[in-house]
Amino acid sequence: MEPYAAEAQIGKIRLDANESPFSLAPEVRREIMKALSRVPTNRYPDPEARELKAAVAAWLNVEPDWVLLGNGSDEIISLLAAAAAVPGARALVPVPSFSMYALIAQGHGLAVDAVPLDERFDLRMEETRAALARRPRIVFLGYPNNPTGVCYSRTRVNEVIDLAPGLVVIDEAYGDYSGKSYLSNGDRHRNVVVLRTVSKIGLAALRLGVMAAHPDIVREIEKIRLPYNINALTQTAARIALSYPRVLSAQVKKVVRERDRLMEALEWTRGLSPYPTEANFILFRTVGDAEAIHSGLLSRGVVIRNLSRTPALKNCLRVTIGTPAENKAFLEALQLALKEIQ
Secondary structure, three states: OOOOOOOOOOOOEEOOOOOOOOOOOHHHHHHHHHHHOOOOOOOOOOOOOHHHHHHHHHHHOOOHHHEEEEOOHHHHHHHHHHHHOOOOOEEEEEEOOOHHHHHHHHHOOOEEEEEEOOOOOOOOHHHHHHHHOOOOOEEEEEOOOOOOOOOOOHHHHHHHHHHOOOEEEEEOOOHHHHOOOOHHHOOOOOOEEEEEEOHHHOOHHHOOEEEEEOHHHHHHHHOOOOOOOOOHHHHHHHHHHHOOHHHHHHHHHHHHHHHHHHHHHHHOOOOEEEOOOOOOEEEEEEOOOHHHHHHHHHOOOEEOEEOOOOOOOOOEEEEEOOOHHHHHHHHHHHHHHHHHHO
């Protein structure tokens, strides 16, 4: 089991971590800073984060008792894996996908069935059905998936939900960019758990993950959640930010416009094959040595994610959508890096 490894914190232009490139609007930042100055830092935060939970429920259009908050989605993934971890328990994880699913599941003692995706990065249903027949207590599905950017076929996801004997965790960390969601499925399918985050819409520093699920599931997971897991500064800042849905939506739309522009540029770049995406990043395969291209970008102060050592992603790199200026600088550095390996 290998630890999760982020790119080294170097480079002037960071396009490796799938953050939003845009800061909050000045008026929102001012309101947050004013409110933070009144937070009593000598006191513990509200252990239930009630005001923030109400704001999140309004954001997701669900009732507050459907919501559980975590110190980032990683904490919620860990809580779900812990709840599933009984002797002999298994987890089903498509690959490639977010590496923390398998890492956290293994850390809690679950045996992980890794099911390879097909050539379009969709679910292979024959292999998935076979894995489901082994009765996993938990299934993790990224929607859109990271690092591929693909939303799995809804027909295939629905079949997984119907066949799964345990929880089906649908991670919608990038759902704001796809416009697709399983949030409304909790009433019909009580085994569905949806994860959301504010990290991809301009609030990554707050480390706030969200779980939306039937109240019966929420109550069970609350039993093992550590107290005071959402600090007072995050509770305050996130509550205010979520009260400006139009501002957050406008930022998402700006990223989508830049995504379309960057995708077109990569499609016209010789030696690259970008994959379709519904997230805030683009996965692309290179004809040449991806390691050398990655190094060439680093030498020019541009950091993207090198995935070339990941199974099924040989010579693949992933770039997060940046600001127009960042994307321009990336494309210029990319052209120079490509010339160096020709």
